[in-house]
Amino acid sequence: MSRRFNDLTVIDTPRVDESLRYASSLAAVGVLVSREPVVTRAFAHWLDKRLTEADADAVISIGAAHKVAYIDPKWPVVHVADALFGPLVDYYPKYRPLNGRSRRIGNALQRQLINRNQPILLTSDWAARSAAEYYNVPNDRFEVAPLGANFDLEPAPCERTSQGDKLKLLFVGYDWPRKGGPLVLKVFKELRRHLGDAELHIVGCKPAESFGVEGVVHHGHLSKTDPAQAALLESLFRESSFLFMPSQQEAFGLVYCEACAFGLPSIARDTGGVSAIIKNGENGLLFDADADVETYVAGIREGWADEQRYLAMTRAARAAFENRLRWHVWGATIEAQIRALGQRDDDD
Structure with missing residues (x-):
């Protein structure tokens, strides 16, 4: 955004956000602290003062509905999210214990933001469709704008000329169960029976069930802020055959965008966004939500057996990054929305 606007002020609340993350565990007993009126009104009061000090012309809210919903209506807001409150709490199991009060105040806050009649950008057709249905508003109330891969410096293109001598699967995620780790391991074991030298590289966690499995390599947590660890992570993206993360729930999935940046096709479950x-068949393999182990194994073997088809997927993955899944593309959409808001205010 700083490349598109001369005067950009970042208003962040890291300490409060960290406290709210800890408090989010209360969702298990029915309470969502971040949507409590005392919290949302305090955010609004504080932000109004900060925005006045910054002499802001517009506000870009990234997943911060609880912070901006009740700010002064004079501030034009472009809100960005991977899903809105109602569909999100119905989708993720961790929110199912929420009590009726937390759901009511959360939905009231979300409707407040919808009723501002200012842009809301969602990352997928699924998010836009589910929001329109849940809140009973027209589909065109929301615009779809996928986020970009999370890099300070974009990876340079590197076209693959062969698929390599062995199948290398890469899993990247902290939440092994929700990200589909148990399914990954079952599929890998079957693939290993057919392709004796296949490898599975696991980043972000060290699940006990994967130890002792031949062909599995554990890398643990790799920090992008540590040069050596970042270099290892990049080499895994460049040298693997597929990113394999069949999440049970995934509102979007930035790691798939990151894989595309390296020309790495993904294997995923068709869920959420x-x-x-x-x-499917272009920049990766997308399986039905209820697909079993045998279906994954057959699909992966088929995709891997045809080298030209596989190489076409690697090229399509990089093209998807360059054309759809990079911050430059997302930033152009945000800029257009902000300038349209400014034009609308001038017309008023």
């Missing part, structure tokens, strides 16, 4: 990133 994943299909906004992965197009």
